[in-house]
Amino acid sequence: xxxxxxxxxxxxxxxxxxISSENKPVQKSAPSIPEExxxxxxxxxxxxxxxxxxxxxxxxxxxxKKVDDGQxxxxxxxxxxxxxxxxxxxxxxxxxxxxxxxxxxxxxxxILFILLIGGGIYFYFWAQEYYNQPEEQEKIEEELLPxxxIEEELLPxxxxxxxxxxxxxxxxxxxxxxxxxxxxxxxxxxxxxxxxxxxxxxxxxxxxxxxNKGDESYSVVGAVYQIEPAxxxxxxxxxxxxxxxxxxxxxxxxxxxxxxxxxxxxxxxxLPSSINIDDNVxxxxxxxxxxxxxxxxxxxxxxxxxxxxFQIAPNILSSTDDDNDGLTNIEEAIFRTEINNPDSDTxxxxxxxxxxxxxxxxxxSDKIATSGMINIYTNPTFAYxxxxxxxxxxxxxxxxxxxxxLVITNTGEFFSxxxxxxxxxxxxxxxxxxxxxxxxxxxxxxxxxxxxxxxxSQDHLTIYINKEDKVYILSYTVGTNEEANFKxxxxxxxxxxxxxxxxxxxxxxxLVKYPDQPGIYLIENNQKxxxxxxxxxxxxxxxxxxxxxxxxxxxxxSGINITGYLDxxLVKYPDQPGIYLIENNQKxxxKSGExxxxxxxxxxxxxxxxxxxxYPDGPIIGI
Numbered sequence: 047x048x049x050x051x052x053x054x055x056x057x058x059x060x061x062x063x064x065i066s067s068e069n070k071p072v073q074k075s076a077p078s079i080p081e082e083x084x085x086x087x088x089x090x091x092x093x094x095x096x097x098x099x100x101x102x103x104x105x106x107x108x109x110x111k112k113v114d115d116g117q118x119x120x121x122x123x124x125x126x127x128x129x130x131x132x133x134x135x136x137x138x139x140x141x142x143x144x145x146x147x148x149x150x151x152x153x154x155x156x157i158l159f160i161l162l163i164g165g166g167i168y169f170y171f172w173a174q175e176y177y178n179q180p181e182e183q184e185k186i187e188e189e190l191l192p193x194x195x196i197e198e199e200l201l202p203x204x205x206x207x208x209x210x211x212x213x214x215x216x217x218x219x220x221x222x223x224x225x226x227x228x229x230x231x232x233x234x235x236x237x238x239x240x241x242x243x244x245x246x247x248x249x250x251x252x253x254x255x256x257x258n259k260g261d262e263s264y265s266v267v268g269a270v271y272q273i274e275p276a277x278x279x280x281x282x283x284x285x286x287x288x289x290x291x292x293x294x295x296x297x298x299x300x301x302x303x304x305x306x307x308x309x310x311x312x313x314x315x316x317l318p319s320s321i322n323i324d325d326n327v328x329x330x331x332x333x334x335x336x337x338x339x340x341x342x343x344x345x346x347x348x349x350x351x352x353x354x355x356f357q358i359a360p361n362i363l364s365s366t367d368d369d370n371d372g373l374t375n376i377e378e379a380i381f382r383t384e385i386n387n388p389d390s391d392t393x394x395x396x397x398x399x400x401x402x403x404x405x406x407x408x409x410x411s412d413k414i415a416t417s418g419m420i421n422i423y424t425n426p427t428f429a430y431x432x433x434x435x436x437x438x439x440x441x442x443x444x445x446x447x448x449x450x451x452l453v454i455t456n457t458g459e460f461f462s463x464x465x466x467x468x469x470x471x472x473x474x475x476x477x478x479x480x481x482x483x484x485x486x487x488x489x490x491x492x493x494x495x496x497x498x499x500x501x502x503s504q505d506h507l508t509i510y511i512n513k514e515d516k517v518y519i520l521s522y523t524v525g526t527n528e529e530a531n532f533k534x535x536x537x538x539x540x541x542x543x544x545x546x547x548x549x550x551x552x553x554x555x556x557l558v559k560y561p562d563q564p565g566i567y568l569i570e571n572n573q574k575x576x577x578x579x580x581x582x583x584x585x586x587x588x589x590x591x592x593x594x595x596x597x598x599x600x601x602x603x604s605g606i607n608i609t610g611y612l613d614x615x616l617v618k619y620p621d622q623p624g625i626y627l628i629e630n631n632q633k634x635x636x637k638s639g640e641x642x643x644x645x646x647x648x649x650x651x652x653x654x655x656x657x658x659x660x661y662p663d664g665p666i667i668g669i
Contacts, residue, residue, distance in 0.1 A: 308337035372398015573605035632664030641668030
């Protein structure tokens with residue numbers, strides 16, 4: 047296939063060997079590219095260094111170069127040259143092309159390998175930086191920045207701006223003046239920074255109103271204040287409310303009991319308060335506003351005048367009290383207590399104290415209402431009742447339609463109960479001052495009677511009790527006596543005075559009977575009183591056709607049987623001058639005609655009875 051070419055070469059007398067595939071020398075590894083198999087070199091017998099050739103063209107050039115340098119010996123060599131038919135037009139052999147492709151592939155693989163190794167190393171360090179560095183950075187930032195700063199960074203910019211808009215520190219004030227333009231009360235509401243929504247505008251007004259807003263448990267001291275907006279205003283910061291009062295508005299004995307309260311659901315409720323008596327200021331802390339109506343208040347029960355502070359008719363002496371038990375000698379006879387023993391029932395409580403407490407002074411633990419010493423008067427028109435001694439007379443003045451009741455003693459002194467209208471529902475003090483505007487208000491003493499507001503007159507002989515649109519006036523008239531005999535008894539009447547609920551039953555004066563029973567009854571004060579006989583029934587002017595039959599389940603308490611004329615009947619015997627009043631089945635004589643007329647009785651109302659109608663004698667009226 048190849049044409050043989052002879053040439054001479056001086057190579058230390060060693061004949062040249064033809065190049066062939068059979069006599070290739072052992073290939074030494076090239077230091078630069080260990081993986082690549084190098085081209086075939088020319089074999090020499092001497093231990094000369096191996097020459098590396100990358101392409102056949104270089105072999106030819108090297109041989110020609112040695113000949114030109116004038117080597118000593120010319121060596122004839124056989125050189126095989128590719129026939130012309132196998133050569134390409136561009137002058138390169140197929141071997142050249144194959145070697146060139148192998149070098150390009152090797153170079154590409156080397157570059158690709160380097161890129162893969164370099165890319166792997168770069169990816170490794172990039173991944174380490176990506177996953178590890180943020181955690182370390184967060185730890186560093188958390189150590190360097192306070193918790194509040196982190197939270198603020200997380201908040202949207204809009205929210206941060208809103209938090210900065212807060213209400214300013216301010217103190218609101220309202221004053222109340224009297225007719226002389228003197229400040230008698232004021233209130234202050236201190237609002238610290240951020241206490242309320244800055245858009246809320248609070249306004250306060252005050253009114254020196256005497257109206258007690260329907261609450262019977264508390265009294266208002268000074269002014270009532272209105273705070274707007276309305277109820278349930280919540281404060282973000284604790285606020286302080288202060289209310290000032292003028293010293294003339296309070297009594298020293300209960301001043302320390304003043305507190306701040308709010309009005310809601312038709313009643314006053316107290317708030318935890320502290321008072322500075324020297325400055326006349328009461329204050330309280332508020333986290334929210336429970337109501338828009340606030341005032342200084344005090345429990346009415348704490349304003350009641352105690353026995354040490356108050357006496358009935360202090361300017362009038364009491365009659366003799368030998369044993370100093372609180373009952374005069376005349377009262378001792380009424381209550382049947384021992385005149386020289388201050389504790390008749392030896393229960394360690396003086397007799398006078400027991401009467402005031404409505405207890406029986408002769409028996410331990412018994413009430414005076416069951417002792418037989420007293421009667422209970424009930425006014426059906428105005429629904430009230432009170433106790434009075436059984437030996438006295440209690441009657442309504444006929445012309446007054448039960449508005450005025452007299453309690454007549456046996457000494458010429460008497461008590462009275464009068465009902466007056468109060469359409470404006472003023473409290474007792476204001477009602478009294480309207481009737482007597484020239485009276486000094488400081489001379490009037492407020493109190494409570496059975497949970498009702500009341501006030502004493504300046505002479506301590508009359509008390510005014512308020513209920514709804516009526517005022518009930520209880521008075522003690524001593525008359526011309528220089529001494530008062532019944533101060534304790536009058537106090538007992540006041541202590542027993544109470545308003546009653548009318549029972550749901552038959553009206554007074556109704557005549558009733560039960561089925562298949564012969565008894566006829568008169569309903570009186572929710573009791574049934576049986577007639578002793580038909581003769582008495584007819585004698586008293588009752589008509590049989592007015593009796594109604596009621597069911598057996600309609601029950602009443604049995605009262606005293608009717609054995610003669612009804613209570614309140616005026617009678618006389620034939621040919622006798624005496625006039626008597628029937629009361630509790632007793633006949634009570636009048637001391638004189640003057641007493642008879644002064645009590646409002648009329649002579650034409652007296653009826654004559656037969657001498658065989660016997661009644662036991664009761665206490666004389668007017669002694």
